[in-house]
Amino acid sequence: MRNVLVFGERRDGDLKKPSLEAVSVGRRLADAGGGTLSVLVVGPGAAEAAAALGAHGADRVVACEAEHLALYAPEAYAAQIAEAARAEGAGIVLVAGTQMGRDVAPRAAARLGAGCLSDLVEIETAGDGTVRGRRPVYSGKAYARVASRGPVAVAILRPNVFPATVARPGAGADAVAVPPALAPERIRVRTTAVERGGEQEIDVAEASIIVSGGRGLKGPESFSLVRDLARALGGAVGASRAAVDAGWIPHSHQVGQTGKVVSPNLYVACGISGAIQHLAGMSSSKVIVAVNKDPEAPIFKAADYGVVGDLFEVLPRLTEEVRRLKSS
Amino acid sequence: MKILVGIKHVPDTEARIKVASDGLRVDETGIKWIVSPFDEYALEEALRIREARGGEVVVVAAGRPEAQASLRQGLAMGADRAVLVEEEAYDRADGLARARALAAVAKAESPELILLGKYGVGADEGQTGPMLGELLDLPHAAAVTSLALGEGTFKARREIEGATEVLEGSLPAVVTCEKGLNEPRYASLKGIMAAKKKPLDVRKPEDLGLDPKDLREGSRVVWEALESPPPRGAGKVLKGEAADAARDLARLLREEAKVI
Numbered sequence A: 001m002r003n004v005l006v007f008g009e010r011r012d013g014d015l016k017k018p019s020l021e022a023v024s025v026g027r028r029l030a031d032a033g034g035g036t037l038s039v040l041v042v043g044p045g046a047a048e049a050a051a052a053l054g055a056h057g058a059d060r061v062v063a064c065e066a067e068h069l070a071l072y073a074p075e076a077y078a079a080q081i082a083e084a085a086r087a088e089g090a091g092i093v094l095v096a097g098t099q100m101g102r103d104v105a106p107r108a109a110a111r112l113g114a115g116c117l118s119d120l121v122e123i124e125t126a127g128d129g130t131v132r133g134r135r136p137v138y139s140g141k142a143y144a145r146v147a148s149r150g151p152v153a154v155a156i157l158r159p160n161v162f163p164a165t166v167a168r169p170g171a172g173a174d175a176v177a178v179p180p181a182l183a184p185e186r187i188r189v190r191t192t193a194v195e196r197g198g199e200q201e202i203d204v205a206e207a208s209i210i211v212s213g214g215r216g217l218k219g220p221e222s223f224s225l226v227r228d229l230a231r232a233l234g235g236a237v238g239a240s241r242a243a244v245d246a247g248w249i250p251h252s253h254q255v256g257q258t259g260k261v262v263s264p265n266l267y268v269a270c271g272i273s274g275a276i277q278h279l280a281g282m283s284s285s286k287v288i289v290a291v292n293k294d295p296e297a298p299i300f301k302a303a304d305y306g307v308v309g310d311l312f313e314v315l316p317r318l319t320e321e322v323r324r325l326k327s328s
Numbered sequence B: 001m002k003i004l005v006g007i008k009h010v011p012d013t014e015a016r017i018k019v020a021s022d023g024l025r026v027d028e029t030g031i032k033w034i035v036s037p038f039d040e041y042a043l044e045e046a047l048r049i050r051e052a053r054g055g056e057v058v059v060v061a062a063g064r065p066e067a068q069a070s071l072r073q074g075l076a077m078g079a080d081r082a083v084l085v086e087e088e089a090y091d092r093a094d095g096l097a098r099a100r101a102l103a104a105v106a107k108a109e110s111p112e113l114i115l116l117g118k119y120g121v122g123a124d125e126g127q128t129g130p131m132l133g134e135l136l137d138l139p140h141a142a143a144v145t146s147l148a149l150g151e152g153t154f155k156a157r158r159e160i161e162g163a164t165e166v167l168e169g170s171l172p173a174v175v176t177c178e179k180g181l182n183e184p185r186y187a188s189l190k191g192i193m194a195a196k197k198k199p200l201d202v203r204k205p206e207d208l209g210l211d212p213k214d215l216r217e218g219s220r221v222v223w224e225a226l227e228s229p230p231p232r233g234a235g236k237v238l239k240g241e242a243a244d245a246a247r248d249l250a251r252l253l254r255e256e257a258k259v260i
């Protein structure tokens, strides 16, 4: 029997979608191993946020409402996860691969003396308790099948790969209130501010549709073509490193090995050649579209749909067609 | 201030990755090895701090004997000395084993700051920093794009989804470095010459109190197979007038791919 613990990350009070994806995976693994599924939620309002988790399949909700955990504190969050894993008898701890998840999960694993599986796109458990997964390595140029031995395994799941489902509509979960694992005076690093940019854009790391621009855009002004298409599709704006290095758009938009790794349902690359370091960040997208005037551009090898043409002509027309289809 | 910088010796990011005949490793024929790119941000930051405050920068690697080349590269950029924990098994060991090796060096060196990369390219994990923080019972901040030091304190910023997080903490600490933190310098010819004479201390895990048996057999995470990426079916290419291509594409995305 293997119990499963999921770390439920919140933003602005609500559980984040990648965490709900992890809860759905957790339900499946708990059923396979005949165990229970617990979800840990921390910070003020945790219990409230957790109320809907039963419908997503959680058996138990572990809430730590401590005021000093309102913002991310690596040591304290890791300790809380480890403590909950012990208390819930978890053999598997699932964490969504968000910025916070990738930061906290290895620390929690070290605290538990557990193996940590990063960036999984598949996960299964074997009868003997081994957790097995599959993950892209070498910037997506290969896939590794990895396994974790030992009584506990921590697994980080790549966002946007596993579906989040409402497994038990209307179901509730047992709520357990727990004290903080670390007292405030023992916390030596904490978040003191979260600064949001002026425009509330969708972040590429969370978008299910991304339209990216590269050096082919020729200058910062033409990012408006990319932005218009992104808006018509309800997606986020991404960029190649060449566009970022040229100062046309901030680094937070960069996709690739030194940028963000994304797996959206639709990725549209405009005026991007498809260098290996760019592909590293987006090759696991479900549908890839390339718009490039060079028929030999490597991006076409990765693309499901390619338009060989001048983006300055193609993009405005594509935006128009998308608007039309969406309003029809 | 004494700063320890972790340097991972990895296959060049441009390298073609082929699975070796054992179905488990990378075929290393013709592969060039480099300092993992994020570690250059870590080293650059360390050098700048030393330039501003004085102190010493020690680069450390755990891995095969060839990792010396990456340490020499670090020395050529300006680090004062290097330590190699020489043991092939680290190249296949999990994050916890790598963190234990760095922790053993850190215990011997007692640095005030440990700088690592956001992740080592290849395994693409990013586990070592947070794990090292836990093993040494130190605070950590991961994937930072700015770092300012005070007296026994630090302030870092990191990008999260749609926002920037500001973290404040106390030293000593473990910090992992993200692109944007700085522009790493190139090694000068003079630096390369000087590096040849700088101390590079080769240690065995046993010398540092690490159990090599534990390392070879004790990795919690094992790679059971390495596979080529699943082939993508040949894509559809649309040529011709922009207006026609745009219309066809929009229709295909809706009716065939069902993504809009």
Ligand SMILES: Cc1cc2nc3c(=O)[nH]c(=O)nc-3n(C[C@H](O)[C@H](O)[C@H](O)COP(=O)(O)OP(=O)(O)OC[C@H]3O[C@@H](n4cnc5c(N)ncnc54)[C@H](O)[C@@H]3O)c2cc1C
Pocket: A213, A214, A215, A216, A217, A239, A240, A241, A242, A243, A254, A255, A256, A257, A258, A259, A260, A270, A271, A272, A273, A274, A275, A276, A277, A278, A281, A291, A292, A293, A294, A297, A309, A310, A311, A312, B013, B037
């Ligand atoms: C360690 C390392 C890390 C890196 N990390 C990243 C990363 O994270 N992300 C990343 O993107 N890159 C990264 N790179 C850089 C990468 O190697 C490429 O240099 C970069 O991706 C190129 O960007 P690009 O495709 O926009 O530009 P280019 O390669 O210059 O391509 C521009 C493309 O636009 C097309 N084009 C030009 N005009 C038009 C037009 N009018 N209409 C249509 N098409 C047009 C051209 O045919 C060409 O294919 C990294 C490199 C290194 C060494």
Ligand SMILES: Nc1ncnc2c1ncn2[C@@H]1O[C@H](COP(=O)(O)O)[C@@H](O)[C@H]1O
Pocket: B005, B006, B007, B008, B009, B036, B038, B039, B042, B060, B061, B062, B063, B090, B095, B098, B102, B115, B116, B117, B118, B119, B120, B121, B123, B124, B125, B126, B127, B128, B129
């Ligand atoms: N074998 C190693 N030797 C030295 N430093 C390492 C080693 N492995 C990881 N590191 C450091 O830890 C960072 C994160 O690595 P990883 O957890 O392997 O992705 C790297 O950027 C290095 O700074």
